[in-house]
Amino acid sequence: MAEASSAEGFRTELRNWLEANCPAEMRDGGMTEDGICWGGKDWVFTSDAQKDWLERCAAKGYTVPTWPVDYGGAGLTRDQEKIFHEEMGRINARSPLQSFGIWMLGPALLHFGSHDQKLEYLPPIARGEVRWCQGYSEPGAGSDLANVQTYGEDKGDHWLVNGQKIWTSYADKADQIFALVRTDREASKHLGISFLLIDMEDAGVETRPIKMISGISPFCETFFTDVKVPKLRIVGTENRGWDVAKYLLTHEREMISGGGAGLSGGGRALGAVLADTMETLDATLRADAMRCEIDALAIGLTLERYKDQAEAGQGAGDASAMLKYMGTELNKQRHELMMTAGGSAALEWDGDVGNRAGDWLRTKANSIEGGTSEVMLSIVSRRVLGLPA
Amino acid sequence: MSKLVLTEEETMLADMARGFLDGAAPVSAFRKMRDAGETHDAKLWKEMADMGWAGVLVPEEAGGSDMGFAAANVIAQEMGKTLVMSPFLSTAVIAATALRQVSDARAQEALARIASGDVTYALAVDEGIKHNPDAVAMEARADGNGFRLTGNKTFVVDGAMADRLLLLARTAEGLTLFDIPADRAGITRTKSNMIDARDAAKIDFADVEATGEDVLGQVDSAMAILKPALNAGQAALAAEMAGLAAGAFGMTVGYLKERKQFGTEIGRFQALQHRAAHLWCETEVTASAILNAGRMLDSDPENAELAVSLAKAKATATATLAVQEGVQMHGGIGMTDAYDMGFYMKRARVGAEWLGDYSYHAERVAALRGF
Known part of the structure; x- marks a missing residue:
């Protein structure tokens, strides 16, 4: 019970902080290329709100909520992290900062870096100063x-x-x-x-x-x-850099897989994306979209399950290869469906449905970058199933 | 905050169940029953009751072990791995959940008899070839202080052997759930010759007499009781199918490592490796949906429908894939009756259909996700 009440205490505190500090312009999800803040020495903020939002989050450690406080994070527990994402999602807040430093180098440094290296490299990543x-x-x-x-x-x-x-x-x-x-x-x-x-x-x-x-x-x-x-x-x-490389790859793969589930990073449910055109959709397309939605929900739950397992000290084996494969293949399907639903409007660059075609084409790289789907399946086959090489 | 990871108790329960079932109910036991035309092992059910499985959802004050829905899923999953035949889903999950929604003394007594393994139940809902409780036509005509039941039910799982029936029928203002003995005058039960060699029956009701005492819950308000029971049954069935998929998958990977063609193990061929790896990925994703459904039923049953339908849809798809790949990768031997894979395929098909098929649950997911 003490745990539950402290969790709720954190939620209340966070909710109040977000209310006071998240600028209205930053409450639109903002997952388009224009909405993302990548940070870095030469970063040009697209608005004062984007700058304020980054600085306020960085001061609280909220750009990297689970990193230790000494290295620029907020030191959140897994439960608090869940609450953090729920509350951010509740007001549709943009992620204040995205970067390969956060997703890839940071985890590798936290695991393999010396204390001095962590102090030197991690805080500037957390503050969005180095890209x-x-x-x-x-x-x-x-x-x-x-x-x-x-x-x-x-x-x-x-x-x-x-x-x-x-x-x-x-x-x-x-x-x-x-x-x-x-x-x-x-x-x-x-x-x-x-x-x-x-x-x-x-x-x-x-x-x-x-x-x-x-x-x-x-x-x-x-x-x-x-x-x-x-x-x-x-x-x-x-x-022995290959050890670091492999460790980092597992984080990269989890990062790439998240896009497919549409859950990490503010992706919207496919149903919501297609809602406007739902009336005009053929039954076949609707059925395909439903199948896609079911898979997205199940993959999203699997991301959660693996995080819970990791926290409970239960190794998830080569989970990142599985998540990467499933998430990226699903993301490609999602975008194929969105193109079909968009009809001829989706065939124009920056037309009435935005850059849907560009996004669609971009997803084709998902199952290649960070290790192809076939490499992922070979990893599962060898390391999980123990099939002979 | 409930976690998507098995607790220590759940892991122990799974291990214990596996140990027990490997001894008492391996696939060879299923084969023996199939060959003998038997669909119920009373001794096995009694042993399960003694371990607290029959009372897994029965409150402790009624003599149950009250381990909860996630635990029920754990048991169902282990049963699925070796195709165990038992009244677990119909009686311990569906009937017990229905009875739990009612607080009167009669329901408490019924729950106690479920927990002790002294009574079995079957759920008589379906009338057509597809699961659709809302469209039930069977009539319960008011007659004095009671009712007269007339109509036909089909695909009543465990319907030929069950002691009692939970029967859904239409009353003046809606649907009503009856809890009646299966041998009451006017009831004719015909056992169907099912592909999975299990008990399912067609049941004919000819002017069967029912009293107000036979009504479970309120007249015209069946769904208040039936919905939670269906959710629980669907989740546990999904868990059984996930177990079935795991069982079929384990056999298949084992075969890939041992079968030789072209002078080497066939598991060395990338075409087969990738198919097996894909199947494993699907079983992992499905496991998450099952665990989530159990957690939601235990922590927030009012809002568990999405989680349950997601689990049933995903488990149906994965079990279907697992048995198809299982037969294909085994080759000709997978097609023989002497080999067990066919049992998995036939049970997967029945499980896919029972309590709503993939489309039924996909539609529920779609409705809850704004489609």
Whole structure:
């Protein structure tokens, strides 16, 4: 009972805080590309409200509610986190800040970083002052990610890095990159990789946006030419970066899978999206939408279940591969349905139904980025089912 | 805040149930009963009652173990894994939940008899080929202080063996639920020859006499009692089907590891690995829906309908996939009567239909989600 009353106490306190501090303009869900605040050194706020909202949340630790207070978070328990999302959702509040620092590097640093590294890198992520990007894939290292060839030559106090990364999301807008770099060419491919932190302003770092089928360029190629990376800027142990990479991938996969369930990050129920056109929908389309909604609800519950299991100290095994596969495949279906429901109106770039076509095309990458659906199924097959490789 | 993770007690209950059922009711026991044309094992049911399963939803003051809906789901799931035949769903879940909605002494006594394993019930609702309680046509005509019941019920699960019937019929101003002995004058029960080898009956009511005493709850207000009972039954059936899917899946993965073709285990082929992995993903997602339904029924039964229909829909789809993949990946042997996979397929089909099929529950989800 004490637990329940303190939970309700937290809810009341939070509700009052949100009422006083969340600007009216920030209460629209705001999941469009324009509504998202990515932060970073060069970030231009789209409104005063966006700036105020970020600063007020950062001061309370609410940009990263479950991180420890020392590192910029609010130190919330799992129950409090649930309440936090419920209350944010209740007023349809925008997420104050989204970033790869929050979703990917942060969890990896919390697990593998030294205390000094956590103090140095985490608070600026939490405050939205530094924007990170991810340097994983290369032209010859896609599904076979451990085949990275970008090379860091040992120069005593630093590595001299040369090579090329691809599909580096928002590299052209990022301040820093966390990258997989081969530091031992003699070792087997998983045991010669280090996880390095590189400043995008360093001499020798160059980015080039790639125009995608959706018409925009969220991805880049990133080139490193004789870039000096100090030895301090490594996470984990030299040549054991694959451990960090894999750990981070589980977080990346959970992040990508959330979009499919439409639950994390303010996604709306498919029924609500289609409500306007429901009258005109054919029975077949309606049936497909219902099936999609059922799967979305069940996947959303599975995200919750795994978090509850983790908190109870029960390992969920290779859950992230499962969630990534199920969530992204579902998200593609959702967007196919939304395109069909939109009819010819959905076929125009930025037409009456917004950027529905661009969003639809973007989802096609979901089942590729962060490990393809086929790689996810192979992971489940080997590690969960124990089928022979 | 109730968590989507099994409690220590629930984990122990699952382990205990598994241990008991592996000994007392493995699939080979089901096969023996099927071969002998039997649909009820009274000794097994008595043992289940002694373990508190018959009284899982009966209050302690009436002699039950009152473990709750999530616990009932745990038991049903373990039964599903080895296709256990028992009156658990009809009697311990559906009838007990219905009786719990009524506080009179007669209901308390009935609950006590359920908990002790001394009475079995069957729910007689369906009249057509599809589950649709609202459309019930069977008439309970007012006659003096009582009623005369006339009409036909079909797909009455456990209807041939049950001691008593929960019967839904139309009265002057609505629907009314009756609790009557199954052998009352004017009742004719015909056992159906079901594909899953279980008890289901067609029941004919010819001017059957009922008194006000036979009415469960209020006249014209059946749904106040029936709805919670149906929700509980649907959730437990979903749990049974999730267990069934897990059982079929376990057999299939085992076979992939042992069967050799082209000089190697067939589980080495990526085409089969990915299908098996996809099936596992579906069973994981379904498990979440089942657990959530149990939690909602225990903590907020008034608002559990979405969770229940989600669970039943998802479990139906997953069990259907599991048995289809099960037969396909076993190849020819999966088609033989000597092999158990066919039992899973036939039970999955019956479970899919009972208490509302996928479409029925998808429509309920859609209605509750603003479609």
